[in-house]
Amino acid sequence: MNEDSAHFPPVEPVKAGVKGLCPRCGEGKLFDGFLAVRPACANCGLDFSFADSGDGPVVFVILIVGFVVVGAALWMEVTLNPPLWLHFLLWAPLATVFSLALMRMLKGILINLQFRHAARPGEIDRG
Numbered sequence: 001m002n003e004d005s006a007h008f009p010p011v012e013p014v015k016a017g018v019k020g021l022c023p024r025c026g027e028g029k030l031f032d033g034f035l036a037v038r039p040a041c042a043n044c045g046l047d048f049s050f051a052d053s054g055d056g057p058v059v060f061v062i063l064i065v066g067f068v069v070v071g072a073a074l075w076m077e078v079t080l081n082p083p084l085w086l087h088f089l090l091w092a093p094l095a096t097v098f099s100l101a102l103m104r105m106l107k108g109i110l111i112n113l114q115f116r117h118a119a120r121p122g123e124i125d126r127g
């Protein structure tokens with residue numbers, strides 16, 4: 001229990017992350033533009049300098065998009081056997097759009113989870 005929870009009701013990290021909202025108040029915006037994190041929350045003033053999701057979102061994007069798109073492409077190849085150009089036309093734009101949309105959501109979720117669990121970059125438990 002930290003002092004923040006005395007002033008703010010608990011925020012659901014996944015819900016706030018998908019919407020790109022502040023992990024403390026759940027109302028202020030987390031992002032400035034598409035993927036850049038704001039310096040602080042305009043609603044509650046939380047300093048976002050702790051937020052460092054690093055390569056975390058990218059790993060999930062690669063795994064999820066790779067699984068879905070490669071799976072769908074394999075299924076289409078086996079059942080419909082379409083020409084190769086149709087695969088390129090379909091899967092390249094779909095993978096790009098899917099990746100970009102997921103990237104923002106996963107970055108929001110990971111920053112929300114980072115705040116919730118008070119994880120700080122570079123911190124190692126030496127206990």
Ligand SMILES: [Zn+2]
Nearest residue numbers: 022025041044
């Ligand atoms: Zn806030």
